[in-house]
Amino acid sequence: MRYRPPKVRVKNLIFGGVFMVKYSEEFKVKLVTEYLYGNLGYKSLTKKYNMPSTSPLKNWVRSYKVQGVDGLKRRNTKKEYSVQFKLDAVQFMLETGASYLETAVQFNLNNHSMIQRWLKAFRDQGIEGLKPRPKGKPSMSKKINKQKKKKRRS
Incomplete structure (x- = not known):
């Protein structure tokens, strides 16, 4: 069985920082x-x-x-929201003047800080900022792979 740390209150780290707390x-x-x-x-x-x-x-x-x-309740899986859903939430907030929390309630989201990130991304990059970003390590280009093969042959 995998070890899972107990859900505890905030503890100060040795260097004085504080980490996030998960409450049951x-x-x-x-x-x-x-x-x-x-x-x-x-x-x-x-x-x-x-x-x-x-x-x-x-x-x-x-x-x-x-x-x-x-x-x-905490959501176990990270739900991915469509660009249209994010845009609807951001537009609702901008048009109505609703707060992050009010917008989260309107769109049935538990985490109002998510809307904060969406709004910042929208203001900085427009609709492009609401599109999902590729995750993980980017794949190597074919050119680099060919150069490595040539070096191995030499």
Whole structure:
């Protein structure tokens, strides 16, 4: 069985940096329900559970209100979105003046920072910036391969 590290809170690295935290779905549901049905606010809850900021909790509450428990689930696979879908999201945001989070809710996305990247790419490169980029190591050109073969023969 493959080793999987436990889902933990933020820890400072030796050189002072902080890395991303993955919270379990159960933890998110617990905090959201405690916020909605309890008497503690964002700051009190984040202090109680030793979280570095209130931002994640605020996002979880918004997602929960719109999508229910499904809004708190992590997606296991990285979904690829079409250029048209990205363009629709960006145009919606620009035309309506909606925030990243409001746009994410409108288009049923869990990650509002994705729209931030799409908008930046659209502003920098236009529609070309929304097209998928090739992943992995680029293939070698045929010219380089021929030169290597000639060197081997010599």
